[in-house]
Structure formats: C-alpha cells, structure tokens
Amino acid sequence: MNAADPNGALIVAVILFSLGALGVLVRRNLLFMLMSTEVMLNAACLAFIAAGNRWHLADGQVMFIMIVAFAAAESAVGLAIILRMHAAGRATLDADTGNRLGG
Amino acid sequence: MNIVLELYGLIAIGATALAITRTIPVHGLLYLVVSLLALACMFDELGAPFAAMLEIIVYAGAIIVLFVFVVMMINLGQPDQLREKGWFAGGAWIGPGVIAALLMGLLVYGTQRSTMAVGTAGTPxxxxxxxxxxxxxxxxxxxxxxxxxxxxxxxxxxxxxxxxxxx
Missing domain, CATH: 1.20.5 (Single alpha-helices involved in coiled-coils or other helix-helix interfaces)
Structure with a gap:
C-alpha cells in the first residue's frame, strides 16, 4: 500500500523551493515575501519527510517539527514588523520603502 | 511509482504558482492553504501521518490564520494593488525566473544523479x-x-x- 516513491517527492520539493525563491525575488509586497518564505520552508519539510521515508527513520519528522517551530517564530516576528510599519503610518506594504521604518 | 503522490505534488505546485502571482493577499493566502493541504496529503502518502496532521493543524490552522488576521488588520488599499499590477506588467520576472530555473535544474540534477532506489518503504x-x-x-x-x-x-x-x- 505504501509504495510511495521518494524521488518524485524530492522533485516536487525542488520545484516548490524554486517557486518560493522566485516569489521572494519577484514580489515586493512584504506579505507575499513572507508567504514565499513559508513555501520554501515547506519544500525543505517535504525533502526531510521524503528522506525519512527512504531510510525509514523518524528523524525526518523530528526535523519537520523543528522547521514548524522555526516557521512559527519567524512569521510571528515578520508579521509583528509588518503591523509596526502599518502603525507607523505607511499606506503601502512595498518592501522598497522599508528604510523609512525608524525606531 | 505511486501516481497519487505525483497528483498531490501537481496540486501543490499549481496552487503555489497561483499563490505567488496573486495581487490580492487573501486570494494568495487561500491558494497557499490549498497547497499546504496537498502537502499534508503528500506527507501522509509518504508514511508520515503525524507530520501530515501537524501540517494541517499548525501550518494551515495557526500560521496562515495569523496571516489572515494581519491582512484583516492592516486594511490594504487600492494603491498597493495598482503598484503590484505595475510590477507584473514589466519584465521584472525575467531575471528572477532565470535564476530560479537555474536553481531548480541544478537541484534536480543533483538529487537525481545519485541513484536513490526506493528503499524499504514499509509501515508508516x-x-x-x-x-x-x-x-x-x-x-x-x-x-x-x-x-x-x-x-x-x-x-x-x-x-x-x-x-x-x-x-
């Protein structure tokens, strides 16, 4: 029943990582840049799970839990910075205007 | 060769590609949720049911909801969307697209060069x-x-x- 192929999952992970990198490079909206970072972290998770399936070890899922904790901390800080920028009176989320953050 | 796994992978890739090309943040977030659910199905298919449930509960249920709360609080206006459309119209995709395609090609080559045979894919x-x-x-x-x-x-x-x- 469980004859899943880790190679296909690795290819999917690579494509997802490239899509996330493309999103970070292209988009200038801070919210979309954070979302693309989440996509890249998910691709790393998928690679870990695929490797854990290949070697039949639980270490892949342990690393997945670590990545989830890291993603939660990262998105919390990033979204707090976005809210702070908005409260400082910026009408746009354009990353090119981030140098006006100030304190 | 499991066709279901590739199907979930295609859903995840398509939803992610749609998510990073939206101009409205909520639409992008909803596509991202679809991508995360497809990834959770992939995890379950790869013999990691605990990771699949964590993906749904923590990622789709907590982190994305945090994003939705922020989108609701900051109340984005029309100028942002106009700016985004301006970015899409230009050739801003060419350079990053080439770089991302190079990265993807190198990684696929690197991961597929070493023959990783299907191991003892036994119980989950x-x-x-x-x-x-x-x-x-x-x-x-x-x-x-x-x-x-x-x-x-x-x-x-x-x-x-x-x-x-x-x-």
Missing part, C-alpha cells in the same frame, strides 16, 4: 516512534527550539508594544 512511522526520537537523541534540539520560540515571543511583543498606545 507513527507518532510514538517520532516522540521517542524527539525526546531521546534530539532533546537538546527541543530545548534550543524552546529558546527560539521564547525569543520570537519576546521580540514580537517588543516590536508590537506601542501599537495599542498610539492613535
């Missing part, structure tokens, strides 16, 4: 085994991630502390 790895590994050899990593979460909590509180006092 349940939560019990994951818990024993997590609190056995990886106990130091658990402590370090608790430090990381505490630091994230303190810094998020510190950054956002004056929002209520203002206005």
């Amino acid at each position: 790895i349940g939560p019990q085994q994951v818990g024993l590994t997590l609190y056995g050899p990886y106990i130091l990593t658990v402590e370090l991630s608790s430090f990381l979460l505490l630091a994230g909590l303190v810094s998020a509180y510190h950054i956002g502390r004056r929002i209520g006092g203002k206005s």
